[in-house]
Amino acid sequence: MPQRAEIDPERVLVVGFGGAGALAAGLALRPREGKKPRPVGRTLVCPLLDDRNDTVSAVQLADLGGRHRGTNEAAWTHALGSLRDTADVPVYAAPARAEDPSGLPPTSLEAGSAETFRDEIVACASSIRAAGGDAEPQLFPGGFHGFDFLAPGAALSRDARDVRLKWLRRTLTVLTEPGGAAGFGREV
Template sequence: MIAGDRFSGLREILSWIVDHDAVMVTVEYQLAPEFPDPYPVEDCYAGLLWTAEHAAELGIDADRLIIAGASAGGGLAAGTALLARDRGGPSLAGQVLIYPMLDDRDQTVSSLQMDGVGLWDRASNVMGWTALLGERRGTENVSIYAAPARATDLGGLPPAFIDCGSAEVFRDEDVDYAMGLWKAGGQAELHVWPGGFHGFDLLAPHSALAQAMVAARNAWVARVLGQ
């Protein structure tokens, strides 16, 4: 929510372009705290609308739009999918939520466990959510589009791929989100990688665990795109 640009984390997605003759559109969403909620998720939704409206000239099959994001971007992708559902926006074939940041309340077991441990711990998470939400963090005045874990109805959403590590703050909220999709009758493929820390696929790409993580993610995308 507070760092990065439209080029961050693209390495993990580049193979989709090559393998599936895909087109990638990245959004330079405005960052908190200078641009707090709802700026980031509304920027992402605007990017989705623009992509759908220009699909033909971009050579995109409008029936195979996938939204993807990692960490804060994963939370924004989930929030954008909720906005598309509730506003009657573009239809999505899938959502790839890579260790997504979904819950501002920080009350899960994994949030309590990962305190002072890892690259993005409980304190980092509180800082990130506070930058986005200010004094609203943890109160009832937070929308489901800012913190998708707050959604009580996950029906009508596109199939989801969700992955995370077992040793990261986001573990339990990501598992709960997958369970919410199943409860609503939706589709979700969930992977919790044993011993994985936040972003380990980017920081230790040579490891067997990271390679398995990326392979599972790529296989899901291949199935959704039908190739």
């Protein structure tokens, strides 16, 4: 009989695409309030981070097909109802609203240059870095929302998956090396 693997809540790395990217980003805010799990890293792929939908890229790409400002507004309204675009939106639901991005685990944020979320993703990475954290924005020229899933064989999609795997390997290697620091300054 195979042994059952136990999940160590102190060694969880979260990954999320789109709306699940918002959940993964929000989950990493919880440990600052003493809640678990305490992710040691995050990979956020084209994540929805800000319900306000007012960045330059959201406005620039408002009338294009695929994921655009209108579909983004519909998604946030579905998720938040009447709270959307109010001061009452919880930071766990729209993580870009968190005023203090300190204490977050190492984060990789991915977007295409033709991504409606491009600028909120770059702003998120910048705020984490400004607070002393480790954030790597990965921008893929010509990529649109979900490009690597919708066109998996395209060279750009293969490049994006390569970059993602390299970041994951690098992050997980640091976490598993003897004396390697985990995302919150503790040793694993």
